[in-house]
Amino acid sequence: MAENNPFPGENNTGHIWDDNLRELENPPPRWWMMGFWASILFVVGYTILYPSWPVGQEPTPGIMGWSQIKEYEKGLEQVAAMRAQFEDRIGGMTADQIIADPGLKQYAVASAKVLFGDNCSACHGSGGQGNPGYPVLADDDWLYGGKTAKIAETITGGRKGVMTAHRTILTEPEVETLANWVVQMSESAGAGGSEEGWALFRTKGCTACHGQQANGHVVDLPNGEFVTVGAANLTDGIWRFEPGGYDSAKHTILNGVNQTGLAETRNAVMPVFGAQGKLSEQDIKKLVVYVHELGGGK
Amino acid sequence: MGLNRVSPLAADDRETGITETNACHVRQGSAVKMVKSMSHPDVPHSAVDALYEEADRWQINTGGQTIHAKRIAGRWRTIKWLTASVWLIYLLGPYLRWEGRQAVLFDIPNRQYHIFSATVLPQDFWMLSLLLLFFAILLAVMTALVGRVWCGFFCFQTVWTDIFTWIEEKLEGPPPARRKLDQAPMSLDKLRIKAIKHALWILIGFLTGFSFVAWFTDAPTLWRAFFVGEASGTVYVTVALFAAGTYILAGFLREQTCFWLCPYARIQGVMLDRTTIVPTYDEQRGEPRGRVKRGETEDHRTTGDCVDCNQCVAVCPTGIDIREGQQEGCITCALCLDACDQVMDKVGRPHGLIRYASLDELEGRPTKALLMRPRVWVYGAILLLALAGIVYGFTALAPIELKALHERAPLFVLLSDGSIQNKYTLKILNKVPEPLSVTISVSGRDDMTLVGAEKPVIAEPGGVTPTVVFVKIPRRSLAAEQQPIVFHAEATRSSGALIETERESVFVGPRQ
Numbered sequence A: 001m002a003e004n005n006p007f008p009g010e011n012n013t014g015h016i017w018d019d020n021l022r023e024l025e026n027p028p029p030r031w032w033m034m035g036f037w038a039s040i041l042f043v044v045g046y047t048i049l050y051p052s053w054p055v056g057q058e059p060t061p062g063i064m065g066w067s068q069i070k071e072y073e074k075g076l077e078q079v080a081a082m083r084a085q086f087e088d089r090i091g092g093m094t095a096d097q098i099i100a101d102p103g104l105k106q107y108a109v110a111s112a113k114v115l116f117g118d119n120c121s122a123c124h125g126s127g128g129q130g131n132p133g134y135p136v137l138a139d140d141d142w143l144y145g146g147k148t149a150k151i152a153e154t155i156t157g158g159r160k161g162v163m164t165a166h167r168t169i170l171t172e173p174e175v176e177t178l179a180n181w182v183v184q185m186s187e188s189a190g191a192g193g194s195e196e197g198w199a200l201f202r203t204k205g206c207t208a209c210h211g212q213q214a215n216g217h218v219v220d221l222p223n224g225e226f227v228t229v230g231a232a233n234l235t236d237g238i239w240r241f242e243p244g245g246y247d248s249a250k251h252t253i254l255n256g257v258n259q260t261g262l263a264e265t266r267n268a269v270m271p272v273f274g275a276q277g278k279l280s281e282q283d284i285k286k287l288v289v290y291v292h293e294l295g296g297g298k
Numbered sequence B: 001m002g003l004n005r006v007s008p009l010a011a012d013d014r015e016t017g018i019t020e021t022n023a024c025h026v027r028q029g030s031a032v033k034m035v036k037s038m039s040h041p042d043v044p045h046s047a048v049d050a051l052y053e054e055a056d057r058w059q060i061n062t063g064g065q066t067i068h069a070k071r072i073a074g075r076w077r078t079i080k081w082l083t084a085s086v087w088l089i090y091l092l093g094p095y096l097r098w099e100g101r102q103a104v105l106f107d108i109p110n111r112q113y114h115i116f117s118a119t120v121l122p123q124d125f126w127m128l129s130l131l132l133l134f135f136a137i138l139l140a141v142m143t144a145l146v147g148r149v150w151c152g153f154f155c156f157q158t159v160w161t162d163i164f165t166w167i168e169e170k171l172e173g174p175p176p177a178r179r180k181l182d183q184a185p186m187s188l189d190k191l192r193i194k195a196i197k198h199a200l201w202i203l204i205g206f207l208t209g210f211s212f213v214a215w216f217t218d219a220p221t222l223w224r225a226f227f228v229g230e231a232s233g234t235v236y237v238t239v240a241l242f243a244a245g246t247y248i249l250a251g252f253l254r255e256q257t258c259f260w261l262c263p264y265a266r267i268q269g270v271m272l273d274r275t276t277i278v279p280t281y282d283e284q285r286g287e288p289r290g291r292v293k294r295g296e297t298e299d300h301r302t303t304g305d306c307v308d309c310n311q312c313v314a315v316c317p318t319g320i321d322i323r324e325g326q327q328e329g330c331i332t333c334a335l336c337l338d339a340c341d342q343v344m345d346k347v348g349r350p351h352g353l354i355r356y357a358s359l360d361e362l363e364g365r366p367t368k369a370l371l372m373r374p375r376v377w378v379y380g381a382i383l384l385l386a387l388a389g390i391v392y393g394f395t396a397l398a399p400i401e402l403k404a405l406h407e408r409a410p411l412f413v414l415l416s417d418g419s420i421q422n423k424y425t426l427k428i429l430n431k432v433p434e435p436l437s438v439t440i441s442v443s444g445r446d447d448m449t450l451v452g453a454e455k456p457v458i459a460e461p462g463g464v465t466p467t468v469v470f471v472k473i474p475r476r477s478l479a480a481e482q483q484p485i486v487f488h489a490e491a492t493r494s495s496g497a498l499i500e501t502e503r504e505s506v507f508v509g510p511r512q
Helices: A030-049 A068-091 A095-100 A102-119 A148-157 A172-187 A195-203 A246-255 A281-292 B008-016 B045-058 B075-084 B087-095 B126-146 B149-154 B156-172 B175-183 B188-214 B219-227 B233-253 B255-261 B263-269 B335-347 B374-395
Strands: A012-017 A021-024 B104-107 B112-115 B118-120 B278-281 B354-357 B400-406 B419-430 B436-443 B449-451 B457-459 B463-474 B482-492 B498-508
Touching: A021 B045, A068 A102, A068 A281, A095 A102, A095 A148, A095 A281, A102 A281, A148 A281, A172 A195, A172 A246, B075 B149, B075 B156, B075 B335, B087 B188, B087 B219, B126 B149, B126 B263, B126 B374, B149 B156, B149 B263, B156 B175, B156 B188, B156 B233, B156 B255, B188 B219, B188 B233, B219 B233, B233 B255, B335 B354, B400 B482, B400 B498, B419 B436, B419 B457, B419 B482, B419 B498, B436 B449, B436 B463, B457 B463
Parallel strands: none
Antiparallel strands: A012 A021, B104 B112, B112 B118, B278 B354, B400 B419, B419 B463, B436 B457, B436 B482, B449 B463, B482 B498
16 A cells, blocks of 8 residues: 555555545654653553552552551651640549640640530530539539549549438428529529528538538638539529429439439439450549540639 | 655655744654555555554654754844843843842741831732732733733743853854754863853853842841851752752753743643734745745746745744644744844835734735723723722822721620620731831720720831730610721821721620
């Protein structure tokens, strides 16, 4: 064909139909072809270096030994290394010392936010705002004390509140008088409780837990500290069991807290977090800082 | 049956030897040989052959042919050097010092952008969008009015190619010598010339890449670090990529970049209209083109002003023929204007056979003055607005910024003393280059207590410092669910200057 090409010198392929209808050849530019071959070479190189061809169960591993999981683990190591400088310093400090250092406090709070979300927020809410039956952590009303040592004790060992059910101990009018008295106390910040209420409160054994002043302090120590057994402070506006008010108070007085064999009793149990490796000492320390800084730490 | 028809233009091309120049649309040595062939009963041969005549003109230079453009002095050439010198700012800018540091420094690791005494942080980046808007509109308006001036006079591809070919000319000589050298077998002399050329190109590529990096880090330090091997891997890779890119794009791809790679060329191409002033061949005046014939007086000549000398093609850096009209390959560099005017001088005809003109002007339509076109005013207004925004942004750069994030879970808590407490995370952004001791206060009500702001907050320069504060208001004095409050931040600079800022927020209490 080529030797009989009637159009010599033209860029035709030699395919000619109907005398003069012919196929011309216009190849892509050289730089384009170079790019094309280079990209094929790249693929060859890439599949040698990196995991690629699906052979059997696992793809060919590639001579670089790279894998996504290794990259992920390397990332985790980097994060751990970044945290280590803070974790090391926190390790030798008390929660109060951490709170006194703005940088460390910021780290502890940021780090414990995740711990709080995983372990605490189911009951206490994502921001410590509490839930019905579960105390608010962002206020300054603490059943067992709001100092870091007490918070640490609570998280580590858990808590279980106890209050006797008074349905068989008190008469109906007595319960009503006391419930009314609790509401009056709450609304007046401890100043407006009725005489009958006070009288019942003092004679029916309530002071043993709620204290002489009804503020939850069983014993006030000379150094300003006090002893508590976890009974509620009845002299502020904060209710231990929502929604608060007369009916709520009456229910608590009648059925108590954590009374076995009584279906209507109040539940007030905080699980143990310090045992069985649930939370490390370091984690608890960071959580203490977090809870203390939620808004009401003492 | 008419034998294979040859278009007069194609024939002309061959006769005038246009293939000896670098017209990109005509392949060298590709003259169609006309052969008498057997007739076909149905299709006239002429119809088919006409297709292949055209095919000859479809041929475009896709890089197989190096454009060796002739360099001549002239008015536009001078203007081109002047506009190209804008890029000296790019090369020398990083060495400018200001107040003890690099005058313009885009410090990405620290997220700070120093422009003389101003420090711009990522928070101020709304100004960047205005800047981009400004340049986008500027490109549009310039293109609409005077065509691809960016391409022809300012674009780095054009400028760097210009420099590269200038070096090539200095080393290898004018275009015929260059073509001859390209075709000559390899010799020691050729190797020496080529080696020097490529070394210089790579050196320029290196300087280009280095200057780029120098805008992002302290330039004098970078020079030292780069050569003792202490610069970061990113620096070496960036410089290498830029050097390679410059070497390949300006050394080899050249006009191919404008033809096939650059999106702006296409975008700008569609922005032209009938009123756009671009380098144009005056067909009315020039055609029919023809050489000056001996013995023919100017008064009695049968040809137009174009003497078909092909100088406009010879000087074209993209290798096109401007006489074919405005086309995508034309970067409007105006070098053909210089070439044509010089020839017109020699043959004693007036300048401007190729000149900056609009299609309307050439076709004798009325042309509108610049300021009579609505487009100029609309574009101008957008430009002015963007510019005003940037100027405002720079004059109103606050030294500190305060943000108040109100805690949402819980929105508020009741405290044992009967007050309502709200929690706020305040974020203090310090834009001055020194640590500030920021005092926080709150206003809006008399019965508020601010907790957590007893000590001033130390705000590190160039960053955001968060701090948590609590605001308490007695429950009984709350008359509405929400109260507007204002946080204030105050600091004194080491110079004694007082810096203040404030932020409105809200105090939330129980539903009333």
